[in-house]
Amino acid sequence: MGKVSVLIVDDAPFIRDLIKKGLRSQLPGIEMEDAADGRKAQTMLSRQSFDLILCDWEMPEMSGLELLTWCRSEEAHQKTPFIMVTSRGDKDNVMQAIQAGVSDFVGKPFTNEQLITKVKKALSRVGKLEALVARGPQRATSAFANDSLSALTGNQPAPAPATRAPSGGGKTNFGQGQLRLANASMACVIKALSLKEAVLIVKRGDNLPQVLDNAVLDLEQGEEVQEIARLNGYLHSVAALEPKPSSEWLQLFFRFVDKDPAKLEYLSRLIARGTAQKHYVPGA
Incomplete structure (x- = not known):
């Protein structure tokens, strides 16, 4: 054989x-x-x-x-x-x-x-x-x-507008994105962003995302020319945003795995622009 x-x-x-x-x-x-x-x-x-x-x-x-x-x-x-x-x-x-x-x-x-x-x-x-x-x-x-x-x-879900999540710190301006898991897609807001990871807030659904699930984070940015960053990674941490079992929102730590210099450069520009617009909190 x-x-x-x-x-x-x-x-x-x-x-x-x-x-x-x-x-x-x-x-x-x-x-x-x-x-x-x-x-x-x-x-x-x-x-x-x-x-x-x-x-x-x-x-x-x-x-x-x-x-x-x-x-x-x-x-x-x-x-x-x-x-x-x-x-x-x-x-x-x-x-x-x-x-x-x-x-x-x-x-x-x-x-x-x-x-x-x-x-x-x-x-x-x-x-x-x-x-x-x-x-x-x-x-x-x-x-x-x-x-x-x-x-x-044709079957990839279109990016959905992110639902506004509680900030936990009084801020209301967050970057929007979409998290694509293998069998689901969910709108998210980006609480913090760095070259290594993003902190995401998602609304709790029927199927809970799991630690080590591989996923893609789609970020749409750019006012004059629409840019979409497709960032590959995995879920490093999944936790309730509020300290109670019935919390409606989840906080996810999404670790990037891409080594492509072009993606890292794009992410750097995204962080710089988002920080200037107060969309993100740098240093996640």
Whole structure:
């Protein structure tokens, strides 16, 4: 029985580890290697071939789109399944990746089921799935229910206006945003913001967010030209805003995992502009 190898490319160690854990739990016979950016992945691909590439879009040195374009120009990798694992779900980016030859998408944040479904689909297309299914436990999935690109072009919820939360300190001007979890999306206000994390206030719902959930924080800023920052991360802390079990509001500490200099520079500008407008409290 031949081996099946996967290359995982993402500048965030947390995301790489999350993908490895997910694949290992359902496909224990799979062999995995990882790279922190597209340039390192290109070097690895110049030396060896993989049965599947799972790649982030926004990375330093070389982006996922640039790596995809290079792969499709190389005879050895022209037919290798290439899945983009990204928070870039708008139609223009999706079409750009399709034209470059992408095989499929996994939208951040993702559940383990969504990841495994897409990986199994890709490996099945190249006749490699059979080499793995007998090695690990099989769990019912949604029959490739998240199979179409509509999950990225039409099914992502539009950013909702944030509900005003109690400030706890008399201030009422907060930055607005949207927190996207794997199975839910919620409006939020940003109580504090730094290069490492954001303190978010969200209204309590039926499903409580959990510590270590991977998520994407969408921030819309800019008066003349609309800018959207898609910041990948995970929930480091979840607590009631008020010291009582019936608290209507939750305070979340959201840790960023992106290492992309462009995102860090964007976040710096966001903090500077927000601080000047009294939207954020710096130094979270």
